[in-house]
Amino acid sequence: MFKKESDELSSEFVLEMIEIDKTFPGVKALDHAQLKLRYGSVHALMGENGAGKSTLMKCLFGIYREDAGEIRIEGKKVFFENPEQALKNGVAMVHQELNQVLQRNIMENIWLGRFPEKNGFIDNRKMYDDTMDVFKSLEINADPRNIIGKLSVAERQMVEIAKAVSYNAKILVLDEPTSSLAEQEVEHLFRIIKKLRDEGVGIIYISHKMEEILRISDEVTIMRDGQWIATEKAEDLTIQEIVKLMVGRDLTNRYPPKTNVPGETMLEVKNLSGRYMPTCQDVSFDLHRGEILGIAGLVGSRRTELLETIFGIRTRESGEVILRNEAGELHPVKNKSSRDAISNGFAMITEERRATGIFAGMSVTFNAIIANIIGYVKRGFLSTKRIAGDTQWVIDTMRVKTPSHKTPMRSLSGGNQQKVIIGRWLLAKPEILLLDEPTRGIDVGSKYEIYQLIISLANEGKGVVMVSSEMPELLGICDRIAVMSNGRLAGILDRSEATQEEILTLAAKYI
Amino acid sequence: MESSIQVKDKKWANLADTLLNYALYIILGIMILVVIIIEPSFVSPKNLIKILSQASTRGILALGVAGLIVFAGTDLSAGRILGACAAVSASMLQSVTYASRMYPQIQEIMPKWVPFIIALAAGLIGTILVYRKTGSFQFWIPLVTTIATGLYYLFSSGTMTIWLPLLFSIIVGVAFSLLNGFGVAKLHLHAFIISLGSQLIAYGATCIYIDSQKGGAQPLASLDSQFIKLVNGSIPINDSLNIPYLVIYFALCSVVMYIIWNKTTLGKNMFAIGGNPEAAEVSGVNIVKTIMQVYLISGVLYGIAAYLEAGRIQSVTTNTGLNYELDAISGCVIGGVSFSGGVGTIPGVIIGVIILQVINYSLYYLNVNAYLQYIIKGLIIILAVSIDVRKYIKKK
């Protein structure tokens, strides 16, 4: 009788993680965490930044070793010493941080660790064909011989997903796979996920995008502070309930009240084009004091490139960027480099914050204040007190979860690292903020706070330009939404008239 | 995934890209051109062959160092390891008629028992390897063939065996190189540090070894004439042109290394680890094993280079190999092997080594003041590398 029950159990779940504990110096990252994944189902794993989602998955994948607890795959107890063993035993994973060899091409990245061989030599033909097969079945269009480093983040993300799928694993872990994908690619990913689910694969899906979760998942497990909170059928849940379970309190509105009132024009961008591909072409718009201007578009519509050209990271070919001060005087600015732009009152939070913005080995403090270091010099030395004060400000306003100021950046969770970087730029007190996907990878509670922060910055009379792939977010907090299509500006919609459909139509205008 | 609108076609940009991609070859061309203008007699097949053959032992050394640079490491000990290996080779290769040779009995032991024991050991190792890999009956093949070779040497008439010192040279090279590899892979030291230490060890060992001769520290010279021929001989093509064996050995090593780098899992894993060790790890690459294997191959190349170098200079002292690693490293970086890891090609290394030798030889040929030569050499290295890295700087 007893035995029969356990038999039944093991046939139901492809993966069981029971009572997993994991402690890092100063943090109890997992505290009796648990997760049970059924065959042929999509299981969402939810929790705030730092809740322990990635840590739990890394224990499964053999990157970390759990302190206590049990992992069973198909009813059998397993213990993986390293990722190699996990892969061999049917577990594949798309990691939160893109782990790719930028100097090598797509196919070498996909088959890394298991290159096809013929007589002891690598079979390039087969590698190419196999890659094409995978791409074809997933409807991905890309030449397997392209160098990874030359692809956009979204393309790299898709390659990473294709790689995970190509292992034909029983268990597929997707740790924030959509963080850099736009709607269209997300749909594409969902088609892939549904196909795999129907083939019986158990899929663990981690994301901070609420709408996605309810659409794609069968079950939801929620974690908070390393602990298991609840596991429910997705159909029995609402976004409200999930958020409540995640943050442990009620959060009625996803977006704060819009209190900012746009004023005079403060920035004019006229016919701006960049020199080197990929780049924006002939883009004109203006930005008002206290305005939040959203920029929508599909992945590859060169929104990032537009911001980078304004900010001087990319070379300008033609066009003008003109500042208008309160007295109405016009000052064309060149923004030849980012330093130049910063001194002209611009700040930019880049899209790939983890890759381009983080000093992994340095402390939270160092990372928070580095852009502003000159500001702390007092009589030739750095003022420790002001530094500590500002670091605390960043930690408080951004709700960074860190054991101390001195903690090295690399031991923060992915979302918390991002928050520190955003805080760093806010410390610089810029007039014009260029934000590239400011809420990517950030949990709902903190998103709300970031929105609040953006609105209060606008209230102070700053101008905000915000690129985002999450349309609800753009519709929720922007005053106007500019839509890019293939490097050009397809149109600017007012908040009152903008709808998702209209944005999508415009986004396809020049394709 | 691809968006397809084209900006104005910029032909000059494409041209600049192409020029950059072939920057190394262009630099080499320009250098030769400059030398020709100053001294037209420079460009004769004979001179070019000479440059090639001078470049070959250091080229082989550079082929070994290159893999370690791809790991974002380096090897400061390559020169001293070469010195140690060369001393071992030379000590076993002194001609039997030379009175104060290091091993007077060598012609008696070497051709008889040593080959037999080595053959036996090789046979056993081969057997175990084959059996473990295939699990089939084919394992008798290495066993029988090697034992047969060993027996043949045991009973054949005792002439000097000149290939055995090569084996010892390789063993010494591999031992030192694996020490470096162990430091990098297991102790997680930077290659710079571990090789900084091991070059001292190699140097000390070489000095003790050379010092241990009966007559005290004297150069290991008077090498076997058969060996000298094997190293310094050449294949006549026509009256004025010979292709030295050295060039052929260099070419062979290059081909083998090209295949390892481009056609084997080991090579690809090496690039992956050099480019992004975390990506390699989560993809299931065995990092320690790959690093050790690459160091092992470097050790083999050091051993070969040392054996040939011993024959080329024909007298090994404690100073043999001094600063060779700097030439090898310069060759690699001129040839586009990036110090930040994950980037490099074998043809690049070859060109790099040749460029360096062209600089050396042409400055000498043009009778440039010896001190000035250093300055010019330094400037050209900086120039060449800074042009070459342009192509990795992404234009925005």
Ligand SMILES: Nc1ncnc2c1ncn2[C@@H]1O[C@H](COP(=O)(O)OP(=O)(O)OP(=O)(O)O)[C@@H](O)[C@H]1O
């Ligand atoms: N290598 C590490 N060393 C020390 N602490 C760590 C390490 N990795 C994670 N942590 C800590 O463990 C906790 C859980 O982190 P984890 O990355 O699992 O969060 P997460 O749920 O994935 O968050 P996010 O949504 O931001 O990705 C965090 O407090 C983090 O600071």
Ligand SMILES: [Mg+2]
């Ligand atoms: Mg995470």
